Amino acid sequence: MTMLEVQNLSKYFAVPAGVVHSVEDVSFSVERGETLGLVGESGCGKTTTGRTIIRIYEPTAGKIIFDGQDITSLTPREMLPFRKRMQMIFQDPYASLNPRMTVGDIVREPMVIHGIPKDEHSDRVAHLLRLVGLNSEQAGRYPHEFSGGQRQRIGIARALAVEPELIICDEPISALDVSIQAQIVNMLEDLQKSLGLTYIFIAHDLSMVRHISSRVAVMYLGRIVELAESGELYTNPKHPYTVSLLSSIPIPDPDKSDSREHIPLQGEIPSALNPPSGCAFRTRCPKARPECAALNAVLRDTGNGHLCACPFV
Numbered sequence: 087m088t089m090l091e092v093q094n095l096s097k098y099f100a101v102p103a104g105v106v107h108s109v110e111d112v113s114f115s116v117e118r119g120e121t122l123g124l125v126g127e128s129g130c131g132k133t134t135t136g137r138t139i140i141r142i143y144e145p146t147a148g149k150i151i152f153d154g155q156d157i158t159s160l161t162p163r164e165m166l167p168f169r170k171r172m173q174m175i176f177q178d179p180y181a182s183l184n185p186r187m188t189v190g191d192i193v194r195e196p197m198v199i200h201g202i203p204k205d206e207h208s209d210r211v212a213h214l215l216r217l218v219g220l221n222s223e224q225a226g227r228y229p230h231e232f233s234g235g236q237r238q239r240i241g242i243a244r245a246l247a248v249e250p251e252l253i254i255c256d257e258p259i260s261a262l263d264v265s266i267q268a269q270i271v272n273m274l275e276d277l278q279k280s281l282g283l284t285y286i287f288i289a290h291d292l293s294m295v296r297h298i299s300s301r302v303a304v305m306y307l308g309r310i311v312e313l314a315e316s317g318e319l320y321t322n323p324k325h326p327y328t329v330s331l332l333s334s335i336p337i338p339d340p341d342k343s344d345s346r347e348h349i350p351l352q353g354e355i356p357s358a359l360n361p362p363s364g365c366a367f368r369t370r371c372p373k374a375r376p377e378c379a380a381l382n383a384v385l386r387d388t389g390n391g392h393l394c395a396c397p398f399v
């Protein structure tokens with residue numbers, strides 16, 4: 087069953103220097119209970135995609151279908167019951183928690199917004215804190231009394247407070263110590279199983295989403311350039327950009343010789359204010375040809391649901 091369908095979604099921002107093409111013609115679907123990884127370099131449009139899906143931003147073009155219902159043009163009031171069903175976890179566990187609110191109030195806030203009866207709040211807060219591995223007695227404390235990993239647990243408890251079905255995890259572990267990252271990922275996986283959650287898991291790094299994702303979409307300059315089942319993407323990357331991203335990940339076993347193709351990424355990402363014509367990756371692509379400037383680099387199925395936007399693979 088499809089939980090979310092994103093069709094030809096674009097999000098532009100008007101700024102004094104022009105129009106920023108943050109998300110350009112993005113399409114994908116997420117099945118109920120699965121995790122879709124969304125990866126790409128800083129500025130490629132991952133957060134904007136997430137925020138547009140939950141309608142924090144107005145889409146410039148395209149459609150968002152949530153559980154079979156078109157939510158693209160709903161008013162904020164009409165959107166409220168859907169917002170309850172889709173929550174977000176943020177990258178920075180320091181900036182995303184209000185320092186003047188107690189942990190209990192932070193976790194309670196979505197319950198207030200979504201009209202959950204007041205007499206249930208305290209029990210729910212205690213239950214949620216235990217669910218994320220914290221102590222229910224900690225509800226009266228303030229965010230600064232917690233470590234980064236604990237703060238992210240508070241952010242997760244807040245996201246779970248209104249029993250959502252879809253959670254957009256926006257780089258939830260990037261700001262944490264490596265030793266803590268696995269704990270949080272394992273907890274998110276356990277919660278997914280026990281609560282039947284669907285995730286979109288955003289990260290810079292392909293190695294970070296590999297194990298948690300059933301499928302992975304790779305973004306470059308606002309577009310998805312490749313999308314495949316997770317294992318398939320790692321063993322058989324097709325788009326030159328994905329190949330570059332993968333060849334920058336060190337292999338875990340130094341005794342194994344590295345037979346992968348190495349295509350180091352060269353140059354800077356072009357500005358989203360003035361993206362290249364044709365295939366947006368062509369200015370950094372080691373396999374670019376003259377015709378790449380004019381082609382329509384849309385995702386096409388290369389077999390078994392492995393989608394790639396480069397027509398030359």
Ligand SMILES: Nc1ncnc2c1ncn2[C@@H]1O[C@H](COP(=O)(O)OP(=O)(O)OP(=O)(O)O)[C@@H](O)[C@H]1O
Nearest residue numbers: 099101106108127128129130131132133134135358
């Ligand atoms: N509110 C905004 N106004 C104008 N431009 C924006 C806005 N939000 C994002 N952008 C621009 O849109 C592009 C995509 O930004 P976005 O934050 O979605 O990228 P990202 O992939 O999440 O990056 P990171 O990995 O650094 O979090 C960038 O060029 C960014 O500068």
Ligand SMILES: [Mg+2]
Nearest residue numbers: 132133134256
């Ligand atoms: Mg981001």
